[in-house]
Amino acid sequence: MSDSTPAPTGRRARVRAPELIGKGGWLNTGGKQYSLADLRGRIVVLDFWTFCCINCLHVLDELRELEEKHRDTVVIIGVHSPKFVHEAEHQAVVDAVERYGVEHPVLDDPELATWKQYAVRAWPTLVVIDPEGYVVAQHAGEGHAHAIERLIDELEAEHAAKGTLRRGDGPYVAPEPEPTTLRFPGKALLLPSGNFLVSDTTRHQLVELAEDGESVVRRIGTGVRGLVDGPAGAAAFNEPQGLALLDDGSVVVADTVNHALRRLDLGSGEVTTLAGTGRQWMQGEPTSGPGRDVSLSSPWDVAWWNGKVWIAMAGVHQLWAYDPADGSVAVTAGTTNEGLVDGPGGEAWFAQPSGLAATDERLWVADSETSALRWVDREGAVHTAVGTGLFDFGHRDGAAGQALLQHPLGVTALPDGSVAVSDTYNHALRRYDPASGEVTTLATDLREPSDAVLAGDDIVVVESARHRLTRLRLPEEAVRVEAVAHRTQRAATEVAPGTLRLEVIFQAPSGQKLDTRYGPSTRLLVSSTPPGLLRAGEGAGTDLTRELELDPDVPEGVLHVSAMAASCDDDPANEYPACHVHQQDWGVPVRLTEAGADRLPLVLAGLDG
Numbered sequence: 001m002s003d004s005t006p007a008p009t010g011r012r013a014r015v016r017a018p019e020l021i022g023k024g025g026w027l028n029t030g031g032k033q034y035s036l037a038d039l040r041g042r043i044v045v046l047d048f049w050t051f052c053c054i055n056c057l058h059v060l061d062e063l064r065e066l067e068e069k070h071r072d073t074v075v076i077i078g079v080h081s082p083k084f085v086h087e088a089e090h091q092a093v094v095d096a097v098e099r100y101g102v103e104h105p106v107l108d109d110p111e112l113a114t115w116k117q118y119a120v121r122a123w124p125t126l127v128v129i130d131p132e133g134y135v136v137a138q139h140a141g142e143g144h145a146h147a148i149e150r151l152i153d154e155l156e157a158e159h160a161a162k163g164t165l166r167r168g169d170g171p172y173v174a175p176e177p178e179p180t181t182l183r184f185p186g187k188a189l190l191l192p193s194g195n196f197l198v199s200d201t202t203r204h205q206l207v208e209l210a211e212d213g214e215s216v217v218r219r220i221g222t223g224v225r226g227l228v229d230g231p232a233g234a235a236a237f238n239e240p241q242g243l244a245l246l247d248d249g250s251v252v253v254a255d256t257v258n259h260a261l262r263r264l265d266l267g268s269g270e271v272t273t274l275a276g277t278g279r280q281w282m283q284g285e286p287t288s289g290p291g292r293d294v295s296l297s298s299p300w301d302v303a304w305w306n307g308k309v310w311i312a313m314a315g316v317h318q319l320w321a322y323d324p325a326d327g328s329v330a331v332t333a334g335t336t337n338e339g340l341v342d343g344p345g346g347e348a349w350f351a352q353p354s355g356l357a358a359t360d361e362r363l364w365v366a367d368s369e370t371s372a373l374r375w376v377d378r379e380g381a382v383h384t385a386v387g388t389g390l391f392d393f394g395h396r397d398g399a400a401g402q403a404l405l406q407h408p409l410g411v412t413a414l415p416d417g418s419v420a421v422s423d424t425y426n427h428a429l430r431r432y433d434p435a436s437g438e439v440t441t442l443a444t445d446l447r448e449p450s451d452a453v454l455a456g457d458d459i460v461v462v463e464s465a466r467h468r469l470t471r472l473r474l475p476e477e478a479v480r481v482e483a484v485a486h487r488t489q490r491a492a493t494e495v496a497p498g499t500l501r502l503e504v505i506f507q508a509p510s511g512q513k514l515d516t517r518y519g520p521s522t523r524l525l526v527s528s529t530p531p532g533l534l535r536a537g538e539g540a541g542t543d544l545t546r547e548l549e550l551d552p553d554v555p556e557g558v559l560h561v562s563a564m565a566a567s568c569d570d571d572p573a574n575e576y577p578a579c580h581v582h583q584q585d586w587g588v589p590v591r592l593t594e595a596g597a598d599r600l601p602l603v604l605a606g607l608d609g
Contacts, residue, residue, distance in 0.1 A: 017044075017129045018117035020077070024090045024108025027097050030173035034105065036133055041166025043155050044129040045076045045148065048120045050083045051096035052369065052407055052425075054298055054314050054352050055142050055585070056124040058280065060100055061257055062145040066152070067104060072167045073156055078106040081115040083123065084393060084407055085486050086425035095448070095465050099184040099202050100239075101225075104172050121602060122586045128152075131159045131166065140603055141563075141584025143282070147509030154510070180467040181216060182207060187301060187410070187451040188462050188469060189243040189251065191266065196453070196460065196469060197251060199240040206240060206253065206264065213460060213469040220269055227258045227278045232269030237262065242301030242356070244309060246324065252309050254299040261291070261299060261311070261322055261329075275322050275329045280315065282581040283523075283564050288330035291322060296329070301410075305358035306378065312353040312365065319345075319353060319365070319376070333382055337525055337562055338585045340370040340389050348382035350374070351390055355410040355451065357419060364419050366408040373411065373421055373432055385432055386421075386439055389529050390587055391558055394485035395426045395441075403439035404485055405430065410451035412459065414474070420459060422449040428481075429461060429472070441479045443472055492589040494596035497552035502526065502537070504544040504563040506582065506604040512567040525562040533557035533590075544604075550592060561586040563604050 019036055026033050036044070047063065049056035060078075067076050078097075082088040087096075088110035097106050109115060118127055118138075126144055128137040128151055137151055159165035186201040195217060196209045205221035218232065226236030240262075242254035252274065253262040260276030275291030276299075286294050297315030304310075308321040310332065318334030333345035334353075341349035353374075355366030365374040372387025386400045394404035408430075410422030418433040420442060429443040429452065448465035455471070463470045504524060508514055514521040520542035528534040537548035544563060564583040584604055 015135045017127075017133050017135045018114070020046075020079070020107055021113045021117075022079070022107040022109030022111075023113070024080070024093060024110050027094060027106040027108060028102065028173060028175065029105045029171050032171065032173075034171060036129070038171075039075055040133055041131045041164060042075045042170070043070070043073055043131060043152055043159075043165075045074060046114075046118070046127040046129065047076060047078045048081050048115060048118070048123065048125040048127070049078055050081055050087055050123050051093070051100065052084055052087060052352075053123045054369075057100060057257075058142045058298070058315065059124045059126070059145075060102060062142065064103075066145055066149050069149075070152055070156075071170065073165060074152060075170045076104040078102060078104060079114050080106055080108050080110075081112050081120070081123070082110055084425050086406060086427075092448075092465075095184070098175065099464075101202065103174070104170070121588060122584055128155075130155055131164045138603055139582075140586075141582055143580055143582045144509075146580055147512075150510050178467075181214070182467045182469075184464050184467065185450075185462050185469075186239075186241040186464065187243050187254075188453050188460065189245060190453045190455055190460075191245070192249070194455075196455075197243055197264075198462070198469065199243060199253070201239050201241060201256075201464075204237045204239060206237070206243075209469065213471060218269070220264060220271065225257070227255070227260060227273070229262075229272050230270070232271070235271035242299065242303075242312065244302040244304050246304060246309070252302050252304075252322070254302045254311065256298050256300055256314075259296045259298060259315070261296070261302070261309070274324075274327070283336070283583060284566065284581065287320075289328060291327045291329045294329050296320070300352075300354040301356045303356035303358045303363065305356075305363045310356055310358070310363055312356050314352045314354050314368075317350045317352060319350070319363075333376060333380065337527075338369065338390070339527065339560060340367070340372055340384060340387060342374075342382050342384050345376070345380040345382060350382075355408065355422065357411045357413045359413045359417075364411045364413065366411045366421060368407045368409055368424070371405045371407055373405065373408065373419070385434070390560075391529070391589070392485070393425075394483070395423070395428065395481060396483040396485055397430075397439050397441055397481065398483075400432065400437045400439055403432075404483075406486075410449065410462070412452045412454065414454070420452055422452055422461065424448050424450055424464075429459070441481050442475055444479055444481060446470065492556060492591040493600065494593045495550065495590050495600060496594060496596040496598045497550050497592045499598060500548045500550055501599045502546045502548055502559075502561065503599065503601045504561070504604050505601055506544060506563070506565045508565075508567040508570075511570055512580070513570040515566040515568040521566040523562075523564040525560075527560045529558045529560065530554065533559070548600075550590075552592060554592065556589070556591045559586075559588045559590055559600070561588065561602060563602070565604060 228236035238257035281295035300314040351369035371393035396404040406425035535549040
């Protein structure tokens with residue numbers, strides 16, 4: 001190594017990377033199958049993700065810049081590791097890779113084989129493999145792109161000096177574009193003219209369709225990712241989703257990956273930004289204030305209710321609201337903790353709310369990760385109509401208390417007071433009737449329905465994975481379906497009853513230190529399903545280790561762990577160092593057995609040193 005070559009920080013443990021195996025095979029490689037030996041000489045970043053997970057989608061966007069900057073030395077490989085049954089379908093993974101603009105190879109691992117080989121515990125998890133095939137880092141959660149880039153710089157220098165770095169084109173092969181009118185549309189809105197406005201999500205546009213739901217009237221947006229205001233032909237969006245009509249005739253757009261609310265003037269086609277800074281909101285930032293000064297996090301849907309634009313803020317598991325009277329935004333419900341907890345807005349928990357529908361008395365919410373239908377009353381309290389939590393889902397009709405959905409993304413208020421649920425991963429349109437408390441199925445054989453709007457006596461469904469609007473007559477009778485129930489298929493961790501030591505392992509990345517300028521820089525929140533699993537140790541605190549007491553009479557359950565750590569660049573000469581937030585939620589299935597472990601380590605961020 002020459003004197004001019006930067007030395008890597010610390011000596012890394014030499015752990016050979018397990019082979020990449022997945023029954024579904026490889027995507028984005030032109031049909032070629034790869035092994036780690038084929039990638040020797042390149043720095044490999046494995047991204048363990050599943051397409052239902054908003055944190056995983058955030059990481060996809062974090063990696064885009066790194067991927068472009070180091071394209072000749074780094075190969076990013078997505079390892080798709082499903083949570084829901086639908087996500088184990090190969091075609092669904094193919095669709096998701098295109099839907100979210102994934103421009104690197106993806107290994108479809110429906111049986112979690114590679115996930116288990118790498119001892120992954122959470123979505124998303126990033127693993128870095130050096131050019132000689134050794135694991136050198138693992139990070140759970142989002143917010144780690146900066147740390148990985150520092151490590152990549154070190155590895156490039158180290159292996160260039162050793163002669164073990166191989167530069168050149170990577171294995172990514174772009175799929176052929178499909179000539180459909182819409183491409184994975186997200187949401188739709190019936191306009192006063194009788195036309196439909198559709199968020200053409202994957203093409204980063206809004207499309208106005210005629211009353212037939214097929215003929216294109218106009219397109220709004222360039223079709224290239226961006227955050228640009230201006231006339232229809234110059235404006236730019238980034239995976240827009242939700243749409244809501246305001247009293248003045250304009251439309252509010254949830255511009256999801258731009259973390260922004262946009263306004264469309266239907267007359268002129270002019271697009272302006274109402275709220276959001278273009279950056280993703282992170283823990284510790286303001287949650288209220290002038291709209292253009294406050295960051296948002298993956299707004300997925302919007303609805304006009306109670307005099308404000310309510311926002312399904314999927315990225316932080318909350319509901320927010322935008323007040324057009326003064327241009328302000330504020331949190332209205334949710335704590336940022338992921339789960340299903342009812343109660344006053346400030347105490348309720350959501351899990352990736354993705355669909356909204358307003359009636360006079362209720363705001364209905366499709367809470368996708370808990371496979372739940374929720375609602376907010378006019379006093380701001382949150383209630384659950386259907387759904388039990390993060391790990392139970394399926395397709396089962398009947399009384400709401402035992403009915404099951406699978407990752408619904410949309411909800412539509414019907415004239416009789418009931419609601420239609422776009423039950424996305426069940427490929428179905430379901431109905432919940434508050435009067436009877438019953439759940440029924442209205443239609444099946446749809447393909448990933450993500451929204452629906454009423455048009456006269458018909459309901460028009462956004463059939464996202466068939467790239468079209470589908471018009472259905474509202475049926476008078478329910479469709480009979482065979483009941484199916486599922487739980488997330490992840491191996492349970494065997495732990496001993498009694499005292500369990502929980503340790504969230506965090507090491508600040510190279511060149512950084514914990515940010516303690518404003519108090520503790522870490523946070524830990526613990527709960528369980530069922531609640532009786534934990535006799536002691538639940539709740540919030542600042543220490544990343546905690547003694548839990550498990551009830552031996554509860555044989556199995558799930559520990560819900562949420563951790564956050566803040567780090568800043570360690571440069572005394574810099575008065576304003578760059579700071580970063582690392583955060584992750586785990587749902588750890590556990591089974592109590594006398595031979596089980598008495599320690600549960602979870603890695604938030606780790607650099608072997």
